[in-house]
Amino acid sequence: MDDNNLDEFKKEFDKHLIKFFEEIEMEESLKEALSYSVRSGGKRLRPWFIYNFGKEVRVSDEELIKVGIAIEILHSSSLIHDDLPALDNAHYRRGVLTNHIRFGEHKAILAGDYGFILPLKIVMELNNLKIENKMVLTKYFIEDTLKMFEGEMKDLIFEKEDIEVEIEDILDMYAKKTGAIFGLSFSAPFFMVGENLLGERMHEIGIDFGIAFQIFDDLKDRLKSQEELGKDTRKDINKKTLLNKLNFKEVKIVADNYYEKVIKDLNQKSYSAVVKKLLGIRNILESR
Amino acid sequence: MDDNNLDEFKKEFDKHLIKFFEEIEMEESLKEALSYSVRSGGKRLRPWFIYNFGKEVRVSDEELIKVGIAIEILHSSSLIHDDLPALDNAHYRRGVLTNHIRFGEHKAILAGDYGFILPLKIVMELNNLKIENKMVLTKYFIEDTLKMFEGEMKDLIFEKEDIEVEIEDILDMYAKKTGAIFGLSFSAPFFMVGENLLGERMHEIGIDFGIAFQIFDDLKDRLKSQEELGKDTRKDINKKTLLNKLNFKEVKIVADNYYEKVIKDLNQKSYSAVVKKLLGIRNILESR
Numbered sequence: 001m002d003d004n005n006l007d008e009f010k011k012e013f014d015k016h017l018i019k020f021f022e023e024i025e026m027e028e029s030l031k032e033a034l035s036y037s038v039r040s041g042g043k044r045l046r047p048w049f050i051y052n053f054g055k056e057v058r059v060s061d062e063e064l065i066k067v068g069i070a071i072e073i074l075h076s077s078s079l080i081h082d083d084l085p086a087l088d089n090a091h092y093r094r095g096v097l098t099n100h101i102r103f104g105e106h107k108a109i110l111a112g113d114y115g116f117i118l119p120l121k122i123v124m125e126l127n128n129l130k131i132e133n134k135m136v137l138t139k140y141f142i143e144d145t146l147k148m149f150e151g152e153m154k155d156l157i158f159e160k161e162d163i164e165v166e167i168e169d170i171l172d173m174y175a176k177k178t179g180a181i182f183g184l185s186f187s188a189p190f191f192m193v194g195e196n197l198l199g200e201r202m203h204e205i206g207i208d209f210g211i212a213f214q215i216f217d218d219l220k221d222r223l224k225s226q227e228e229l230g231k232d233t234r235k236d237i238n239k240k241t242l243l244n245k246l247n248f249k250e251v252k253i254v255a256d257n258y259y260e261k262v263i264k265d266l267n268q269k270s271y272s273a274v275v276k277k278l279l280g281i282r283n284i285l286e287s288r
Numbered sequence: 289m290d291d292n293n294l295d296e297f298k299k300e301f302d303k304h305l306i307k308f309f310e311e312i313e314m315e316e317s318l319k320e321a322l323s324y325s326v327r328s329g330g331k332r333l334r335p336w337f338i339y340n341f342g343k344e345v346r347v348s349d350e351e352l353i354k355v356g357i358a359i360e361i362l363h364s365s366s367l368i369h370d371d372l373p374a375l376d377n378a379h380y381r382r383g384v385l386t387n388h389i390r391f392g393e394h395k396a397i398l399a400g401d402y403g404f405i406l407p408l409k410i411v412m413e414l415n416n417l418k419i420e421n422k423m424v425l426t427k428y429f430i431e432d433t434l435k436m437f438e439g440e441m442k443d444l445i446f447e448k449e450d451i452e453v454e455i456e457d458i459l460d461m462y463a464k465k466t467g468a469i470f471g472l473s474f475s476a477p478f479f480m481v482g483e484n485l486l487g488e489r490m491h492e493i494g495i496d497f498g499i500a501f502q503i504f505d506d507l508k509d510r511l512k513s514q515e516e517l518g519k520d521t522r523k524d525i526n527k528k529t530l531l532n533k534l535n536f537k538e539v540k541i542v543a544d545n546y547y548e549k550v551i552k553d554l555n556q557k558s559y560s561a562v563v564k565k566l567l568g569i570r571n572i573l574e575s576r
Contacts, residue, residue: 026438027437027438027442029441029445030437030438081401084397085393086392086393086397087394087397100374104374105374106374106448107444109372109374110369110437110440110441110444113400113401114438116401116405117430117433117434117437118434120408121430121431121434124423124430131419131420131423132419134423135412135419135423138426139412142405142409142412145405146402146406146409149315149318149398149402149405150314150315152398153315153318153395154315156394156398157317160392
């Protein structure tokens with residue numbers, strides 16, 4: 001597989017994703033609803049990290065793609081529930097109708113439920129992993145999924161309940177809501193080969209990347225219109241972001257600092273090939 | 289622990305459940321919402337099966353209670369999502385307000401999400417299990433949770449979409465929606481000690497029990513008023529149950545047959561102590 005850039009990776013990855021849903025045995029309505037959201041767009045950034053770091057420790061393409069599919073299903077499922085009327089109440093996502101608008105709320109809730117558990121089934125069925133390594137990977141999938149829910153809950157409480165939040169509270173919320181799954185994506189390949197200490201360190205770096213990613217996202221939401229982003233930006237108007245505490249320029253500096261820290265940490269680990277690619281997609285992160 | 293009858297078991301089990309939620313570290317709003325539903329009532333029938341079968345293969349009380357807590361959290365989480373406005377739209381459950389009425393829909397959705405994954409964390413943290421056995425138990429937790437979602441989806445589709453369903457479709461839906469988690473409860477202790485073949489057989493017997501259990505539930509819903517059951521029975525009015533295909537007496541016979549089959553199969557496996565207890569709670573099943 002050509003891994004030189006994100007677009008080419010996405011094209012190749014999406015073929016595997018389509019094949020995955022063609023082949024999997026599951027109840028048809030759940031498959032239709034879940035695959036709709038997993039397949040509709042997305043940059044495949046999380047699987048891209050898994051693939052690139054996985055190549056550094058020589059995991060096979062096949063296994064890396066499977067774990068990539070697992071993480072993309074997990075991510076998409078969180079978006080399905082985030083978009084529900086009781087949460088962000090979004091009608092569009094990635095330029096298409098959100099899951100509950102397209103299939104009805106009951107199917108969106110159950111498709112999300114299914115999509116939180118399915119990734120764990122995929123991980124359990126990886127055949128070429130040592131049982132100890134599979135166990136550690138499963139443990140991180142479980143714990144990062146729980147952290148993501150905690151981050152989402154914090155996000156909703158900050159938004160809906162009129163409580164005073166500090167910069168640290170917001171960064172902690174970002175670390176959980178967005179960081180946990182990037183932490184998982186950065187570290188999964190290392191756990192797959194039993195490099196657990198390195199995996200833990202990569203997990204931390206991934207969380208920092210997730211925080212930068214989330215702040216770039218906030219900055220774009222502030223700048224761009226609904227049309228350009230393909231989602232309902234105005235729905236986030238009561239969300240607590242760093243922009244409630246700092247001005248645009250200051251927030252940009254915070255994001256840059258997290259991003260630079262990630263680059264520095266990865267260089268220290270000698271993952272210069274990945275750093276080069278990461279620098280190459282910086283414009284995508286800031287304007288997606 | 290005295291395991292002679294369900295009420296005494298429940299009293300003891302609930303002490304452990306309260307302690308579990310006191311000690312667990314999780315985001316406070318999620319803990320409040322999830323523990324509310326897990327703690328509010330319930331006969332603790334699923335943990336009771338785990339405990340009783342677990343004693344047959346000499347698993348420690350401590351481990352059985354942990355797995356029991358995991359299964360009860362899983363079960364309660366499915367009820368939290370089932371009760372949501374887009375699904376069964378129930379306002380009362382077990383005589384108290386449903387989760388979303390009490391805490392708001394956004395918290396109920398996230399508490400349920402969290403409660404589907406938390407059981408897996410509990411299983412992963414069982415210390416006295418061989419890694420191979422833990423892996424098998426985790427696999428069954430994952431697969432039965434997915435089956436439960438499939439059953440719930442079928443149930444909703446049967447109810448909301450005007451399609452013709454046969455008796456077999458309804459029984460298949462019951463096997464998934466209710467049977468899967470009883471299958472898990474009957475078999476978990478055997479997987480914990482590596483008795484996998486016996487575990488698979490017990491899993492099948494548990495599914496049959498779940499079908500009987502679900503049919504008894506339908507019959508009671510038909511007979512009793514909301515006041516007596518502590519939940520909104522009329523909400524189920526469009527549900528497809530066996531009562532759409534057979535008369536009351538015929539349905540009762542189907543339930544009895546499944547129940548008798550379970551008793552016979554358990555007697556064949558020489559679990560006469562459990563059979564005795566199971567016969568002792570028959571009146572509870574039919575009038576809970």
